[in-house]
Every structure is written in C-alpha cells, then in structure tokens.
Amino acid sequence: MAHKGDHVPTRRQFLVLSSTAALTSLLSEAPASAAADPAQPYASYWHPATILDWDPSTDRDAKYNRSTVPLARRVVPARPANSHARPGEARVQALVAYAPTSFNPAQGSLDMHYYATNYWQYIDELVFWGGSASEGLILAPNPTVTDAAHRNGVRVIGNVFLPPTAYGGQIQWVRDFVQREGDRFPVADKMIQVARHHGFDGWFLNQETAGGNAQLAADMRDFIVYLRRSGLRVIWYDAMTDTGSVSWQNALTARNQVFFEKSDEMFLNFWWSAQGLASSAALARQMGRSPYDLASGVDVESNGYNTSVGWASVFPEGKPHVTSLGFYRPEWTFKSSTGPADFYARDNRFWVGQNGDPANTTTTASWKGIAHYITELTPITSLPxxxxxxxxxxxxxxxxxxxxxxxxxxxxxxxxxxxxxxxxxxxxxxxxxxxxxxxxxxxxxxxxxxxxxxxxxxxxxxxxxxxxxxxxxxxxxxxxxxxxxxxxxxxxxxxxxxxxxxxxxxxxxxxxxxxxxxxxxxxxxxxxxxxxxxxxxxxxxxxxxxxxNPVMTTPAAPSDVRVEQVSRTGTGTVAARLTWTRAPGTVRQYRVYKAGAERVFLGGTANDAYFVPAVPLASGETARIEVEAVSEAFDVSAPARVTLAEA
Missing domain, CATH: 2.60.120.260 (Galactose-binding domain-like)
Structure with a gap:
C-alpha cells in the first residue's frame, strides 16, 4: 500500500497502463495511407511463436529496420549547470511509445507531428514501449530512435509485453516464450539475433500474465541468464514473483529478488513508499548490487509534470539518491500539446523545470524538473x-x-x-x-x-x-x-x-x-x-x-544503388524502396535527392536501405535519383545515381 505523499497513480496496475485499449488509441493515429502502401516498411514485432520463423534474409523489411550508429561515450560536463544535481548516482529510464505496434513506419514519415525526443542528456536508457495481445508482444525499436539515442550515448531497449489475461494475455504465450530445446531457449536466440541485426542494446521483460507456477518462474529466471550471456542488457519489471504468480511488490523483496539478481536492472511498480525504497536499496547492497540498478517507476502518461511524486523518497535533500528513476510515458509532453511550440515548451518544463533554465530550478512547484536532480551528460567527446x-x-x-x-x-x-x-x-x-x-x-x-x-x-x-x-x-x-x-x-x-x-x-x-x-x-x-x-x-x-580537423578529401560515394520496388501513391507521386552499397570509411548519413532543374531532397538515413515515401513522378515520367554520403563533418560525396520509373 502506498503511503501518503508518495507517488500514487489512479487505482490501476501497470497492466492497465500497458493495455490493448491504451495502444488502440495510438493505433488510431496511424496514417490512413500507411496500411495501403505495399512498399512501406514497418517496425518489427512478433508473438513468441512467430518470432521463431523470423529470418532477416526473408523478411523484406529487415534491411530497413537496422540502426548502424554506434553508442557514443558520454561524460559529465566540466561545469555542470545545476549545483543541486548529483552526478554519478541515480539514472533515468524512459519508457516511450512512439507509435502504434502495427503500421509503424520504420524510417520516419511525411509528418512533423512526432515525439522528437530532445532531452537525451538526462536519459540513460530508452525502452521502446508498446505491444498488445492482438498485434504482437515482442517489439524491436525503430532504427530512427536507436540512431538518435546512440548518437547521444543513450542505450535503447526493446520491449516484451506478456499481458494480463484481462487484456488478452495467455499463459501459454509465457510458456512458449521460455520453452527450451536442450540447453537452448529458441525465443531468446531469436531475440538476440533481432537485437544484433537491428542494432539495439537489450530487452525489457514485462511479464504480467497470471496463471504461472514456481517452475515457470524458474524457467523465466534461466531465460534471463541465457539472454544476458549474449551481452545484451535485460531490464525486469516488478510483476511476476518467484512463485510464478503476478504480484506487484513496489519494491525489491524476497519475492522478486531472484529476477533482479539475474537482470541488469529492475523497474519497480508505481506504488512505492519511502520505507519500501529504502529497504530496496539496502537489499540491493546486501546482494552486492548498486541501488541505482533499481528504477522507481513514475507514471506520467496522464498528467506529465502535474503528476504527484514523492520526490524526497527517491532524492532526499542533501543525501545520496536512494534509487534510479523510471518514467512511464514521458511523451505526454507531445501527446498533450497543441502543436510543436507547445510540445517544446512542455518538454522543457518536464526535463528542466518551469524556469526554463537547468541552472536555476528554484521554485515552490513540486515538479522542479529532472535537471534539479540529475546531472546532464554530454556525448561530444571526439572530433569532428x-x-x-x-x-x-x-x-x-x-x-x-x-x-x-x-x-x-x-x-x-x-x-x-x-x-x-x-x-x-x-x-x-x-x-x-x-x-x-x-x-x-x-x-x-x-x-x-x-x-x-x-x-x-x-x-x-x-x-x-x-x-x-x-x-x-x-x-x-x-x-x-x-x-x-x-x-x-x-x-x-x-x-x-x-x-x-x-x-x-x-x-x-x-x-x-x-x-x-x-x-x-x-x-x-x-x-x-x-x-x-x-x-x-x-x-x-x-x-x-x-x-x-579538416580533411582535404570528401567522402567516397556509395555504389550499386538499386530500386527494389516502386508503387504509385498519387497522381503525381510514387514511393520507392532503395538500397546501395555503403561508402568506405565513416559515414554519418546518406541523403537521397531527385535530380533536375531544382534538386529535391527526398530523405535520409544512416543505413544502406531507405524507403522514399514520395517521389514527384508523373505517369510515364522517368526520374534520376541521387544518393550522397555525408561525413560527420558534413562533407558530401559525389552522387551515386539510379533511374526510377514505374514498372
């Protein structure tokens, strides 16, 4: 039971927040044309049985779903902005739903209306939230999200949502998830393959399906051990206990410590108390673990920076932080906004505080901004x-x-x-x-x-x-x-x-x-x-x-540009799937243009495959497409060219 003054959401468990109904509202925002375009690649998702059949060589969208940006190194600034914030203590997890589970364009879209995450300097890990019983339970992040996060030194974590039975969950799905073949876990093998192909850093395991037993819990524990051997990070959500039942502890306890012991981190359910967090931190230390491997969950989906949070329980004044912090759905700043300017104002207030200055978070408001507690990190550690x-x-x-x-x-x-x-x-x-x-x-x-x-x-x-x-x-x-x-x-x-x-x-x-x-x-x-x-x-x-450090040579051009598929999207536009061979050396991104009297920018990617959603092309017209390599210093290669026409 949560104590007065601590974070108390409306009376619902994490399962309701993760429900099909919540994701249906997101699904309704999918572009009407998305499902109609046969060329459009989408972000990947599976059920435990269907992921076993996944093969990047036969998945026509696989090459469009790869992130290639390495994880940047980050450091504490020489002069941090806020003297109140404490470096090297609490970390921040952000559980973000960018789009619907299904029909989520893999590489962006022709719409400014999007949650463009801006405050990476306060985030350590981003969990790509989503999943529903009717669509899929295992979600791989969009490569666009991973590219941006990695450029800022933030790890990206895929999501596994095994839902409660009230929201379509089936205990057989959990059994399928942890099934063994000898000393192997086939679903884990596929999750490892997915993460390595897609280029992200680990998995968040959210098991909330009732009906399990102690054997199923033991299988899940062994699954985590097996998954982590690959080098991927595993974050466990506080729901399933060592008996196999679903019982939110809102703390690290004897009931869930076996899962925390085998994982890299654990996200604690929202009904925590000051006493519960203190005992959690103490138990973590007894286990030889950092208390900052525990993230105290805060649900901001409905009220954003108007959410009541027991800040002193996590960040006691003048003392070390107790645990890390986990935000559930900070994209509230975007979803509640009236437009881009309002979104940016809300996002600034969420992360920096109502003064709009990370150096000045003094306020009587209970929400002082994350900059008040967490020292910013910078990924700007190498030239160029x-x-x-x-x-x-x-x-x-x-x-x-x-x-x-x-x-x-x-x-x-x-x-x-x-x-x-x-x-x-x-x-x-x-x-x-x-x-x-x-x-x-x-x-x-x-x-x-x-x-x-x-x-x-x-x-x-x-x-x-x-x-x-x-x-x-x-x-x-x-x-x-x-x-x-x-x-x-x-x-x-x-x-x-x-x-x-x-x-x-x-x-x-x-x-x-x-x-x-x-x-x-x-x-x-x-x-x-x-x-x-x-x-x-x-x-x-x-x-x-x-x-x-300027160089005299521009980057080499990509080669072997190919048109995989063309589909008409309107009387004057077509969509096209393009692939090419990477230019040698380090390339920041590739940019795609339609050549002509006025060169038209069509899009860009860090990948060697890109879906162009709209190429101006009248019926019977032939277009010359150019692809350029762009270096980290924004030097540009000569263009590689291909001709595009309807089949």
Whole structure:
C-alpha cells in the first residue's frame, strides 16, 4: 500500500497502463495511407511463436529496420549547470511509445507531428514501449530512435509485453516464450539475433500474465541468464514473483529478488513508499548490487509534470539518491500539446523545470524538473563535432542554406546533438531568448534562434564538450542576422581559459566564419557558448556550429544503388524502396535527392536501405535519383545515381 505523499497513480496496475485499449488509441493515429502502401516498411514485432520463423534474409523489411550508429561515450560536463544535481548516482529510464505496434513506419514519415525526443542528456536508457495481445508482444525499436539515442550515448531497449489475461494475455504465450530445446531457449536466440541485426542494446521483460507456477518462474529466471550471456542488457519489471504468480511488490523483496539478481536492472511498480525504497536499496547492497540498478517507476502518461511524486523518497535533500528513476510515458509532453511550440515548451518544463533554465530550478512547484536532480551528460567527446540544431522533424528541409523540400517530415536518424543546456543565459537585466526555429533552417529542419534586447552581455551556454584540440583543429559557425550588426561572439572554454571569437558583420544571408584553434593544441575544449553584446534588438539565426580537423578529401560515394520496388501513391507521386552499397570509411548519413532543374531532397538515413515515401513522378515520367554520403563533418560525396520509373 502506498503511503501518503508518495507517488500514487489512479487505482490501476501497470497492466492497465500497458493495455490493448491504451495502444488502440495510438493505433488510431496511424496514417490512413500507411496500411495501403505495399512498399512501406514497418517496425518489427512478433508473438513468441512467430518470432521463431523470423529470418532477416526473408523478411523484406529487415534491411530497413537496422540502426548502424554506434553508442557514443558520454561524460559529465566540466561545469555542470545545476549545483543541486548529483552526478554519478541515480539514472533515468524512459519508457516511450512512439507509435502504434502495427503500421509503424520504420524510417520516419511525411509528418512533423512526432515525439522528437530532445532531452537525451538526462536519459540513460530508452525502452521502446508498446505491444498488445492482438498485434504482437515482442517489439524491436525503430532504427530512427536507436540512431538518435546512440548518437547521444543513450542505450535503447526493446520491449516484451506478456499481458494480463484481462487484456488478452495467455499463459501459454509465457510458456512458449521460455520453452527450451536442450540447453537452448529458441525465443531468446531469436531475440538476440533481432537485437544484433537491428542494432539495439537489450530487452525489457514485462511479464504480467497470471496463471504461472514456481517452475515457470524458474524457467523465466534461466531465460534471463541465457539472454544476458549474449551481452545484451535485460531490464525486469516488478510483476511476476518467484512463485510464478503476478504480484506487484513496489519494491525489491524476497519475492522478486531472484529476477533482479539475474537482470541488469529492475523497474519497480508505481506504488512505492519511502520505507519500501529504502529497504530496496539496502537489499540491493546486501546482494552486492548498486541501488541505482533499481528504477522507481513514475507514471506520467496522464498528467506529465502535474503528476504527484514523492520526490524526497527517491532524492532526499542533501543525501545520496536512494534509487534510479523510471518514467512511464514521458511523451505526454507531445501527446498533450497543441502543436510543436507547445510540445517544446512542455518538454522543457518536464526535463528542466518551469524556469526554463537547468541552472536555476528554484521554485515552490513540486515538479522542479529532472535537471534539479540529475546531472546532464554530454556525448561530444571526439572530433569532428558538427551540429545544425536539427531536431529530427520539421516543416521543410534545407541543405547548405537552400531549402530543398517544403514537405513536413520526421526522421530521428537525421537528428543532430542538440544543446546541452536548454536554456541557460547569464547576464543582468533583460536577457535574450534562445529557441529552436523551424521556419529558416540552414541544414535540416531547424536552426537556433536568439532574439531580444540584452541590457548586458548575455552568454548563452550551449554545449558541454570534451574535445582534444590538435594543431589542425578549427571552429566554425554559420549564422545570419536581420538588419544591423550581429553583435555575436563565440566563447570557447579550455579549462579555466576562455577565447572570445568575434562573429561580427551584417549578415542578411548565411555567413560562415572559421577560426583556427591550433594555438590551443594539446588542450581540451570543454564548453561552447554564444555571447550577445548589449545594444538594440537582435534577431540571430545560428545554422551550424562545428569543431573539426579538416580533411582535404570528401567522402567516397556509395555504389550499386538499386530500386527494389516502386508503387504509385498519387497522381503525381510514387514511393520507392532503395538500397546501395555503403561508402568506405565513416559515414554519418546518406541523403537521397531527385535530380533536375531544382534538386529535391527526398530523405535520409544512416543505413544502406531507405524507403522514399514520395517521389514527384508523373505517369510515364522517368526520374534520376541521387544518393550522397555525408561525413560527420558534413562533407558530401559525389552522387551515386539510379533511374526510377514505374514498372
């Protein structure tokens, strides 16, 4: 029983939150055209019996469902924003449902309306939530989600949902799940194969089907051991106990410790208490485990940052954190919003707090923002680092300052690393306001916008970095302003030393400024800020910031571009499946265009297979498709070409 003051959801168990009904509401949001397009690849899902038949060589969508972005290394900033937050203690799990279980486009879609996860710096693991009895129980994450998470150093975990009988669960499915063949678990073997092919990091096991016994529990324990031997991470949900029954403990107890002992982490059900968490942490330590391998569950699906949470039970003031934190459905910030601007405002308040500044979380509100407790982490630890502030969705798509598509889109594979601090502005008096702007991107769908009339020099802290500088290293900024001087300076921090670089000039068009950093060779660049000098009103757009060791050679082009399938989607458009052979060396992404008098951007991926949802093509017309390799520094290869026409 939960105690007063602790997190108490409405009277429902995790099973209701995971129900078919909840996912049906998501299913209703699937694009009407999704099921109608025979070429569209979808994210993968199975029942325990059907996954045994999965083979990437025969699954026509398998090649479109692969993430190839490696997991980035992250570090604590040299100067964390919030002195109250405690580094190296609690971690954050986020259980997120991005889309319906079925008809979930594998590589994004032509719609800006999408939960573009932005605050990776506070998240350690993202669980790809979903599943239903009628559709599938074992879900592999979209490669787009894994690409974005890995670029930010966040592990991605697939989901297994064995539902309660009230929501269609069948105890036979659980038995099928843990069935043995000699010393093997065939379903686990397939889950290992799926994770390695798709490129994600582990599995979340949510077993809530009643009717089990002690033998089934023992089989599940052995299944976990077998699965973890592969090197994949396993997160266990607090539901099934050692007797095989489903009994939410809301704590680590003798009833569920056998599963925690064999797993990497456990997500505790929501009805926890201060006493229960304290005893859980103590038992974890007795077992030789970190208490931060336990995530105290908080259900924010219905109320987001209006949810009542017993924060002091997890994060006691002035003391070490008790456990880690697990958020169930933080995409509330998106689903409750009225549009992109509202979503970004809600998301900022959820993660940073109502002051909108991770350095200032002082408030009388009970929800102070996760930045109040959790120290941000940065994945910017190796050269080159280049960001165009691309959030992974937009109203248009620009390339090098020229708009190449006016089609709305979402594709998290193309998301850049976004500012570490959103937003931290120092200065006295009236300050400037930073924001992300979808109207005038430089490359991708978004630019950084700074507006206002500063009464003093304002420093906009942007990126925490840990970049070793060489004699060849250079810093670049692409920006533009309205009328009048930009009054912008870049401030680079090397330990206790700052270098101020004047961006200067009047710039009605995009302007690239490049500064050699060889004078700091052997030092570590730890922070990138922008300074706005006082004066009249300023409106500045920053399209790119980069720290690179330039190379004289552009990346090699991909080769052997092939059209797998073409299908007409309208009187003037077709959809197409494309594949190619990867370019040698490191490639950040591939971009696909329709060539012509005006080059049209069609989409992009880090993969070597891409579904183009809409190619402008009249009946009988032939189009020339071009695929370019883009390096981490956004150098571009020569195009590889293929001709596209209806069969």
């Amino acid at each position: 680092f280049v960001t165009n502030f691309n959030t992974g969705h937009g109203r248009k798509f620009a390339v090098g300052g020229t708009v190449r598509s006016t089609q709305a889109w979402n594709n998290l594979s193309l998301q850049d690393v976004l500012p570490t601090w959103r937003w931290s502005v120092t200065g006295t008096g009236t300050k400037v306001t930073p924001s992300l702007d979808w109207d005038d991107p430089y490359d991708g769908g978004t630019a950084l916008k700074i507006t206002g009339t500063p009464q003093s020099a304002n420093d906009v802290r942007l990126f925490a970095t840990s970049l070793a500088v060489t004699a060849a290293t250079q810093f670049e900024v692409v920006h533009r302003t309205g009328t009048g001087p930009s009054r912008l300076q870049a401030v680079l921090r090397f330990g206790d030393t700052e270098e101020v670089l004047d961006l200067g000039g009047v710039s009605g068009a995009w302007r690239r400024s490049v500064f050699p950093l060889g004078g700091h060779a052997g030092s570590t660049l730890t922070e990138i800020s922008l300074r706005v000098l006082p004066g009249a009103a300023v409106t500045a757009l920053i399209g790119r910031i980069g720290v690179t």
